[in-house]
Amino acid sequence: MTSFNRSTSRRLRKLTQIPSVWEGDRRPLSSPTQHSDSETKGECILWVDGTQGIVRGMDVVPPESGPEAIVRTLMRAMENPHSPAKPARPQRIVVRDREIQFYLRGVLQDLDIAIDYSPDLPLIDELFRGFAEILDSQVPELPPQYAKALREKALAIWQAAPWELLEEQQILSIEINKWDVGTLYASMMGMLGMEYGVLLYRSEDSLKHFRATILREDESQGHLEEAFLKQDCLFLTFEHADETDEEEEFEDLAKLPLSEIEPTFGNIHPLEGLRSVLYDEEALIVYVALESLNRFIRDHRRHLGSGSFPALSRRYRISLPDSCDEQTKSVAITVSSMPELAAELEEMAGYEDEEDSEDEEIESESTPMFRSLRDDLIPEDSFLSLGVVSWEMLEYLRQGVNYHQAGEIKPVGDGLPVILIQTSRPKAKTVIENIEKAGGLKAICFNPGADPFGGDRYDLGLLQTQNGELFLFGEFLDDDPVHVEARKKWNQRCKNTKGYCGLIIAKGLTGAARGNPQLRDMMALFEARSLSPKDLGIGTLQLMPQLQFE
Structure with a gap:
């Protein structure tokens, strides 16, 4: 039989012993009129001061809990009782279960507490009758x-x-x-x-x-x-x-x-x-x-x-x-x-076709900031991120998107490295159509860029289409610690996949999914190759000055 260690017994003996009789019991939390078992409802442990007429401790435990549970509740009833009771230990305890009586006699033998048996516990009986009435009066979730x-x-x-x-x-x-x-x-x-x-x-x-x-x-x-x-x-x-209350890994x-x-x-x-x-x-x-x-x-x-x-x-x-x-x-x-x-x-939600088409006309006529690049493919206000899609999620994507450009990818590593571009649905459709017109996506590249006037150096995100054109999708300062870390992960993942990566075009820029598009928001998946600056062979791109006129 498990017993208190000596330090615990000494601590409990220091509590003031009051001349009162406590009732203790453990019963299923269910009403006799309900067709529910205690396995789903649990069992209630109660310790009541019969002299003062107050509840000192109460717990709900699984039915399979051992007799130790009733002792744990008793300890709290002594050391940390419900208000207005104060810490104390009783002179006498009464229970209605012979097994609990004998168990408590063994565990509490050093605390000078008498453990008696009684078939009736008036206060606890009244409390459980009240619980049963409450359960009977509860409205079921469904008629x-x-x-x-x-x-x-x-x-x-x-x-x-x-x-x-x-x-x-x-x-x-x-x-x-x-x-x-x-x-x-x-x-x-x-x-x-x-x-x-x-x-x-x-x-x-x-x-x-x-x-x-x-x-x-x-x-x-x-x-x-x-x-x-x-x-x-x-x-x-x-x-x-x-489902349990414990935090678990997400499961579809x-x-x-x-x-x-x-x-x-x-x-x-x-x-x-x-x-x-x-x-x-x-x-x-x-x-x-x-x-x-x-x-x-x-x-x-x-x-x-x-x-x-x-x-x-x-x-x-x-x-x-x-x-x-x-x-x-x-x-x-x-x-x-x-x-x-x-x-x-x-x-x-912000899918304004007419305004979008006007914006795209303006964007298509704008001057690229870097030589040899076009910047009229990806809308300026797009949300952009570098990340990874697990191999399992990749299969869902391939089946769920409206447009899929397949590649010969073998699942190696933690997933496929991807560039995610989120914009409005009309603009996303236009991006997808323009990539299709160019023969599809050939490669995703990062190439150095420099501002000869300001002295800043950039890491330029580029998309290369099958017709050989290069489109700018992102400009990142090469000393930005967040981007530097993201690029390290990108390079390692591309190395794991033997140079394969992907581009995801998603809608929902102005809705609740902004910055966190769900599967249903993803409209296209382009599987492509990752190219290094050496493979691209265009050297460092120079920032072009912007002329302003009054």
Whole structure:
């Protein structure tokens, strides 16, 4: 039997011994009327001062915890009790379990505490009756009569995976006209496996307001939380059924078997906040919305997966669950795509075609800063980074991008070194088209550049197309420590891959994905070669002076 070491026993004996009787017990956290087992709920350990009528210590532990757990809680009850109790040790302890009694007698034998048995513990019995009443009064997350049917519809959505076909701004309207709901506006979530689900907005205004709010410059946690809680929607999300609270390496849910996927439902409203509970009418609304959405995806999968977002509409009659007490046992639902709203949301995010085309005309007429270079391929306001894509992610990219220029790459090292260029979607399309017109991407290079007037030296990022032209994509001071470190990693990774690298063109410059584009934002992958300055053979490029006129 485990016992206290001597120093612990001396420390506990120094506590004032008070003339009181403490009750102690360990019981499952469940109500007799609930059909839930203690393995999921845990067990509660309570230590109560029966003389003063106060709880001194309480813990919830896994059912498989040994008898040591009740001693740990007792120690806290003595040394660090709940307020208003003060540190002390009792004269007598009463338990209702013979095994616990004998165990405590052995462990506490040096503390001069009497350990007695009683089949009844009045204070603890009363506390657990109160716990049971609280559990009985809790509203279940889903109405019991609809829970099974809702989970079935949710898992059908998971298998249909509408987020593989529709982007967040490509909204589907679901016209219900029942239960005080007119039309719901469905937005799909599934960005690189970060979160999968369906948001069912109760109004178009709520959807627009949320998207406009998160696109503002302020991206602080408080700002985003406030925007989140001001939504007016029902939601379905998916989680790992065995998820724990511990920090784990990111795992894409899409890789898990269906048996490990757990659907969760809820409601968000500006005046209610987040509620992970659906009431009867809400459950029926979500039920018919998911069923009609699933049928629409099934009927129009080819059109929705074509890369465009055409105008589509279909009417369905959805049967209600057998347990439903509604007079009518079916509801007519109309599901429609909303390409005009999608265009409006894209414009809201900064995809302004007309302004972009004007900017590109100006950029194409600008004078290159360095001799022998063109700078009219990559937009000036683009986000640029040097990084690496794991070999596993590379396979997702190859299948997910709209344009892919393949290379003969063998997976060596930690991944493929890549240059990521993020801009607006119209500009990204133009970049991709211009590289295609030039025959594709041949190589990515870094070459020295110099400013003979200011004395600065540069590391110039260059793209070489198949027709031999060189395009400037980045100018970096060669003494910038951040860039120097990034270039060291780039060189080593290119050495590992035998000179292969890649260029990724992504959209989403002005949206929430700015600086952190997800898989769905990546529009093109060009696999190419990496060239050294010696291979390029053009020497140090000189900065050209810019003439200014009044």
